[in-house]
Amino acid sequence: MAELNFFVTCPKGIEYLLADELKEFGMEPFRNAPAGVWASGTLEAGYRACLWSRLANRVILHLADVSATTGDELYQGVQDINWQDHLAVSGTFKVSFSGQNEAIRNTQFGAQRVKDGIVDRLRTGDGRRPSVNPKDPDVTISARLHRGTLAVGIDLSGDSLHKRGYRTEQGAAPLKENLAAALLIRAGWPELAAQGGDFIDPMCGSGTLLIEAAMMALDLAPGRKREGFGFQRWLGHQPDLWLALRQEAERRAHEGRQGQCPRIAGYDQDHNVIATAARNVQRAGLEGVVHVECRELDRFALEGDWAVQGLVLTNPPYGERLSDRKQLGTLYHRLGEVVRENLTGWRLGVFTGVPEFGKSLGLRSYKQYRLFNGKLPAQLLLFNVDKDSEVAPKEIGEPSEVMPRIANPERAAMLANRLKKNMKTLGQWARKQGIGCYRVYDADMPEYALAIDIYEGRIHVQEYAAPKTVDARSARERLAEALAVIPDALQMDRAVMVCKQRQRQTGTSQYEKQGTSGEFFNVHEHGCVLKVNLRDYLDTGLFLDHRPVRHWIQRHARGKRFLNLFCYTGAASVHAAVGGATRSLSLDMSKTYVNWARENLALNGASPRYHQVEQADCLAWLEARPKAGEVFDLIFMDPPTFSNSARMEGVLDVQRDHGRMIEQAMARLSSEGLLIFSNNFRRFKLDESLAEMFQVEEVSPSTIDRDFQRNPKIHRCWHIRHRG
Known part of the structure; x- marks a missing residue:
């Protein structure tokens, strides 16, 4: 049987599990992608994935990669595919299109061009052609655009494979079936079931975890009760092969029921939800296998003959509003008490969007998996229920990490619209300017006091500390809303977003590490x-607002000697070196930043012989008598507003000390040279006496780039020269 390529999609975070599962069907995975796996295999393997995959959303038979830098190019590439092998002239189809680029800006236009290419390829001389049927097509065409390439395929699944057919109604916050299956696999349920273990969900909702656990234990194919698949009217379909696989699934289901079946039980305090769970169990054909009962967590107790080992796996409420979260600590604390009292020797799994409350369980987690429940980030926490794992339960107040959630959809939609608009205009501008990092939002809406920056495919979110007049809960609720909206609005993965709170930094705190991720990358x-580095320090290593100043230095540095005082990570020195400065000296008192600046210069091929970086207290260095020949043609000085670092001999206050520092710097400036002085102290006033000694020109407006025009006071900047 011929080898084919498939793209199999899944929920984010379970790609590696899916790759392992596909190997069981005879496929050979060759590349993981966000929310999917590329694999090769036979059509039989593709059918097996449709019938047996517990994790997949869709199985797409890949036909071709089409160049799609323009709409016409896309159309021609689609038209060149041999559609007569897949769709009859009298047949129907629909196009599922995703992605965009500079030429194809919306999915409707992209789908239309794909449709035109298919229709024009199959159109007969007498005008017959296939038609579009969005509700019940013979074939669904998958078209996924990434940059300049369109991946075209046949969706063999039909409806998403997570729809097993047993859940036609659901509780208030259901888990999708394939996510439930992933949680069970991560928690080790297949192995526990094979060893004779039992399963309990004490907050079972509509019963999805229970049903998926039973289907695994009984070897029931997830697609066994589905009404149909997307390949059944496809011209390439092989009915005999499919029939044989269906018969095999029925035989395995029969054999699974003959073996030892684990006890599987679920409880919930909501009568209506339990009634829904019971109907789902019935539709799944698992009556007598899965027991559901209305019972509060406080009344939980094992009754009857249960195994000495098993799995407790549950998905407690998240607390959708921050006002609900104070009740979660009590709930998690009681859950921990229940399992410790009744289920020693078992394993506990808690899937939660508020993982900090896991500390209230009184058990030490031995494994944590980061996953997504829909678009919300969540974690699966795993615990052994035994004496060795017991710890003192912690009372959790306000959580240290805000989890994304939307309390006010209308307000959140306004933020999303603003971000999309800003991203479109500023993104185009930045690309044309050769800028990889830029600010896309700066407290544009008073409800969301955030600065949001793009760092070449990553998102850096800074929350401005709320004034004392703003209720802390309201501020956290709005931040949670923003975090839920930002990735989708900017069309980026939530995993690439970092959020921090900005506060006034004093002393050594401005230099201390905030984390230890070590996630450095180049922009x-x-x-x-x-x-x-977006994670480990208060700042990222690059002050975006000073971009025009750095660019000015780059364009005027040729043939000049450059001095960078308070150099931070040396970005201005890099621009000077790239611009042709003959030599440069960069000074900072932080060893971390000195090493960082050296690495930045090395990245750009600057010779350390001519472009030096030294660790020094700039105040003390300026106070010292200049060395012979220590003269510079271009000096950049951007001191902090305040610093009392232990490494300094004194205390720096930019308002008090700037006059003296400028005089000392000018003593090292050549007669025709220029000092660029800048700072970001909002109430700063330049010493009037400086204008009597030197030629002083404020250039602040010209140093504010397009992405900072909403905040023109973010810094002030002067050009200072000797008087002729």
Whole structure:
């Protein structure tokens, strides 16, 4: 049987589990993608994935990669595919289109061009052609656009494979079936069931975990009760092969029921939800296998003959509003008490969007998996219920990490619309300027006091500390809303978003590490390469608002000697070196930033012989007598507003000290040279006496780039020269 390529989609975070599962069907995975796996295999393997995959959403038979830098190019590439092998002239189809690029800006236009290419390929001389049927097509065409390439395929699944056919109604916050299956696999249920273990969900909702656990234990194919699949009217369909696989699934189901069946039980305090769960169990054909009962967590107790080992797996409420979250600590604490009292020797799995409350269980987690429940990030926490794992339960107040959730959809939609609009206009501008990092939102809406920056495919969110007049709960609720909206509005993965709170930094705190991820990566700005880190420090290593100043330095540095005082990570020195400065000296008192600046210069090929970085207290260095020949043609000085670092001999207050620092810097400036002085102290006033000694020109407006025009006071900047 011929080898084919497939793209099998799944919920985010379970790609590796899916790859392992596909191997069981005879496929050979060759690349994982976000929310999917590329694999090769026979048509039989593709059919097996449709029938047996517990994790997949869709199985797409890949036909071709089409160049799609323009709409016409896309159309021609689609038309060149041999559609007569897949769809009859009298047949029907629909196009499922995703993605966009510069030429194809919306999915409706992209789908239309794909449709035109298919129809024109199959149109007969007498005008007959296939028609579009969005509700019940013979074939669904999958078209996925990424940058300049369109992946075209046949969706063999029909409806998403997570729809097993047993759940036609659901509780208030249901888990999708394939996510439930992933949780069971991560928690080790298949192995526990094979060893004779039992299963309990004490907060079972509509029963999805229970039913998926039973189907695994009994070897029931997830697609066994589905009404149909997307390949059944496809011209390439092989009915005999499919019939044989269906018969095999029925035989395995019969054999599974003959073996030892584990006890599987679920409880919930909501009568209506339990009634829904009972009907779902009945539709799944699992009456007598899965027991559901209305019972509060406080009344939980094992009754009858249960195994000495098993799995408790549950998905407690998240607390959709921050006002509900104070009750969660009590709920998690009681859950921990229940399992410790009744289920010693078992394993506990808790799937939660508020993982901090896991500390209230009184057990030490031995494994944590990061997953998504729909679009919300969540974690699966795993515990052994035994004495060795017991710890003192912690009372959790306000959580340290805000989890994304939407309390006010209308308000959240306004933020999403603003972000989309900003991203469209500023993204185009940044690409044309050769800028990889830029601000896309700066407290545009008073309800969302955030600065949101793009760092070449990553998102950096800074929450401005709310004034004391703003209710803390309201501020957290709006931040949670923003975090839920931002990734989708900016069309980026939630995993690439980092959120911090900005507060006034004093002393050494401005230099201390905030984390230990070590996640450095390179970004680009006007032809320069710069190293940044979004997670580990208060700042990222690159002050975006000073981009025009750095670019000015780059364009005026040729043949000049450059001095960078308070150099931070040396970005301005990089621009000077790339711009042709003959030599440069960069000074900072932080060893971390000195090493960072050296690495930035090395990334751009700057010779350490001519472009030096030294660890020094800039105040003390300026106070010292200049060395012979220590003269510079271009000096950049951007001091912090305040610093009392232990490494400094004194205390720096930019308002008090700037006059003296500027005089000392000018003593090192050549007669025709220029000092660029800048700072970001909002109430700063330049010492009037400086204008009597030097030629002083404020250039602040010209140093505010397009992405910072909403915040023109983010810094102030002066050009200072010797008087002729």
